[in-house]
Amino acid sequence: MSAITKREYYGETCVICEKEKEKGIHLYTTFICTDCETEMIHTQTSHPSYQFYIKQLRKITTPKILS
């Protein structure tokens, strides 16, 4: 019984690192993994990595309007 219910579950694809992660938060319709969320919080705005996060986040902060 345990064998049949066992399945691999990788969660969702993170919008920042583009990897499949189990844990994270949802922002609009996208997903940010806990790792990236933590990284972003601890990254200084002057740090080069911050620009990367901003770039990735731009995809989600401007929701597409489909008509």
Ligand SMILES: [Zn+2]
């Ligand atoms: Zn991530």
